[in-house]
Amino acid sequence: MTMPAGSSGGLCRFRIDLAYDGTDFAGWAKQPGLRTVQGVLEQALSQIFGDDEDGFGLRVAGRTDAGVHASHQVCHIDLNPQQLKRMGRTPLGAKRLNGLLPQDVRVLEVSEAPDGFDARFSATGRSYQFTIADAECPPDPKRARYVLEVPKSLDEKLMARAGKSLIGLKDFGAFCKPREGATTIRSLRKLAVKRGSSGEIVISLEADAFCHNMVRAIVGSLIAVGEKRLTVEELTTIQVEAKRTSKFKVVEPKGLTLSAISYPKDADLANQAEKARNKRSAAEISV
């Protein structure tokens, strides 16, 4: 049992690892009248613990947009002693929650959070995958919800080279919507482009955090390179200039999947949360 840092005490924090098919959701974040992942998760929790005004203090590592999928997302909730009593003898496991959730959301694991854990602020990295079916890829209707169809043939080797040039601690202003007082500097640790055995092109990215729409803008730029509308050198110049451009588009979300959240060792969780919280409140960058 954990006392979350900064709570008024008596609360117990649980980490929830989950996956979802984003197709039929208006994104993660709760919105009145819309079907969201947060909404259906809170509803399932309410069935066990009763209603909670603060939505069980639910906080998520990656606030995914409408249509974006997750193969591995992480969030946490805080339960008070009364709620813990209502839990009864059956532990709050994946099975119990999955019985209350729709099939397009599946809980992978529920665990008591270690000291200092915060799903959002302790996270040190976010990984995404973007999947494209180009003209080389045989059509597969079962993949229609999960891949972006590009009618032309893409040169995935050029795309991989372009992707490599973007890796590093850089200003990604060319790929982010500018926001007052917010930095667009990010540490992009990984950007790999590979064509799988099915013919689909998979773009794998990892960063400390991504600005809003940053992955989809990067993918748009790589598609422009793959279609030979943009050279690797032109893309590098755009990146360095760090200004929005009309040379590529932010692609639609359906090929996008949040695939992993990284956390430091347990002993460093609270430290990392403190660091991230300060950085966020100073710059309010979106994660």
Added chain:
Amino acid sequence: MTMPAGSSGGLCRFRIDLAYDGTDFAGWAKQPGLRTVQGVLEQALSQIFGDDEDGFGLRVAGRTDAGVHASHQVCHIDLNPQQLKRMGRTPLGAKRLNGLLPQDVRVLEVSEAPDGFDARFSATGRSYQFTIADAECPPDPKRARYVLEVPKSLDEKLMARAGKSLIGLKDFGAFCKPREGATTIRSLRKLAVKRGSSGEIVISLEADAFCHNMVRAIVGSLIAVGEKRLTVEELTTIQVEAKRTSKFKVVEPKGLTLSAISYPKDADLANQAEKARNKRSAAEISV
């Protein structure tokens, strides 16, 4: 260009290979007021060729039920000279049809049919796959539309052994709804059960043809074996007695995918069609 056997002449037969996600379809066969694969395909064809009273003589190899998917289905259409003129200069290729079809149906290939070809009556075999996610399998919301969830752990080795015992030219009366004057004898050529690297159990079957619901009844019986509610020996006895039983259930369709249709060499197509047609009209077995 082909003169289909038995046609009044002047018609040109095209073979269409296609795939679909069956989730949002009320099956293959056209039904008034319902969304069916045949319905959306005829609608796409009408956009090129104009309306056709006889639905372009569309005939399919495997009339899949509501919710059943196809990774490889085959059908044919017959076009008359006026319709061929309307086709214009662009050939009737997969790309052209896919531009007119919803994303959950994809045409894989369109080709002029060889002499004597009939998508249904020339077929010598149908292959299906049934995919199960049991308690051993990590939950995956992206697979929810394509797998049957079984809450218990299944013994896939026992299921494989049970499956093997069903292979052969046998009376599958225990797995078929009885129909007046219809035979329930089928040649089951393959029945393999394997757990894949993802943890899903895949049951692969091939037969000359399947009775209605036969695959889903066989899968139900294998699940009973996998859960150890039924022994391999008991299943063999049930099969030999060839009578409907309450020992297992016909499972729901969503784990089921039609995966291949086999045809003989071109020279034998007409012969096979003649044979199958006679057999069907004598016994009217469902394929």
